[in-house]
Amino acid sequence: MSDTPIEFFFDFNSPYGYIAAHKIGDVATQHGRTVDWKPFLLGAVFKVTGAQPLPLVPMKGDYARHDFARSARFHGVTYNPPESFPFSPTAASRAVYWAKRDGRAGEMTLALYSAALGEGQDIASPEAVVAVSGAAGFDTDAVAAGIQDPAIKEELKKVTDNAIAREIFGSPFMIVDGEAFWGADRLDMVDRWLETGGW
C-alpha cells in the first residue's frame, strides 16, 4: 500500500477548494495517507489558459454563485464569503508554506480558509493573515516574519510554476499516485482511487 501523500492544490479564493479542504484530510486518513497542502496562485494559471474566475463567466457566474452556497450546505460546511472577493491569496498562501515547516500546513489552511470563506473576513493583507494565525494559536511574530521570508516567497512561486507545467488549471486539484482529479465533486473518485488503485 502506497503512503505517498495526496497533493492538494488550491487557491484561497476557490469556494470548491474550501469545501474540499474540509474533506480531504478525512479521506486521506481513512486510507493511511497524508495531505500535502499546496496553495497556489490560480490567477497566474488563468493568465496562461485565458480562463476567468467562475463568477465572471457569462451565465456560469450566476449558477456558480448559487452552487457555491448549495454545495457548501450539501457538504455541511459553513459558507460566508467576504465582500471583497476575489482577494489576493498571496499572504495567506505564504503563511501555509511557513506553517508547513512545522507540519502545520493543514491547520493553517483551514484557519485561513474558514476565516475568509466561512466568516467573511478579509485576509488579503499580511496583517490580516497574521491576526487570523494568532487566533488559531500560531506565533504571530513568527508568521509575520515567515510571510516576508524570501525562501517562502520563492516556494509559492515555484509551486505555482510547477502547477502550470503540470497543467493544473483549477482549484481544488488533487493528485493521487500521479492521477489528477479536479473539483470538490471528485472527492468520491479520490476515495475510490485510494481504495482500489484505479479502475
Place this chain on the structure above:
Amino acid sequence: MSDTPIEFFFDFNSPYGYIAAHKIGDVATQHGRTVDWKPFLLGAVFKVTGAQPLPLVPMKGDYARHDFARSARFHGVTYNPPESFPFSPTAASRAVYWAKRDGRAGEMTLALYSAALGEGQDIASPEAVVAVSGAAGFDTDAVAAGIQDPAIKEELKKVTDNAIAREIFGSPFMIVDGEAFWGADRLDMVDRWLETGGW
C-alpha cells in the same frame, strides 16, 4: 409529493450528458418522477457565452479527455467516442423530439447516444440517425419524415432558445422543481433534492 418531470437538457456531443442519460431515468423513477428529455444545440449557447467545447480549452482539454473515459468507467457506462468529434447533433436531436410524440424520447436518446459515444458511430447525418433508430426498433420511414418535419425543427430551435434564455449553459443540465443542476457529477445532489425538496 410533486410529480413534475425532471427536465434533462443535453447535447449529443457531451460525454457527461451521455453518462447522466444512463442514470437519470433510475434516479427519476426512484422518486416517482419522469424525465423530460430535452436535447439542445450547445454550440448555439456557446456562441452567446463565448465558451468553447471542453476538449479545445487549454490544459482543460487534456484533462477532460482523460476524465470522460474515467468517469464513464466509474459509472459503469461503455465509452468509445467517434473519430469525428464533435459532430452535428441536429438530426439526432430532432429524432428525439419526433420520438417524444409517442413517449419514446428516452428510448431514442439512449439508442443514439450509445451508438455515438458508446460504439463510436458517426450519427451526424439524417441517414445515420435513421439507421440507428431502425436498429433500435423504430419505424425508419417515420423517423426519416420526422427529422424533416418543420414542426420538429422548430421545436429543437425553441428548446435551444429557451435554454439560452434560462441561462442553461452546459450539458447535462437538470432542472428539478425549478432548481438547476449542471453536470453528471451533480446526480447525487439531484437525488437528494428529490428526496428532501432542498437543503
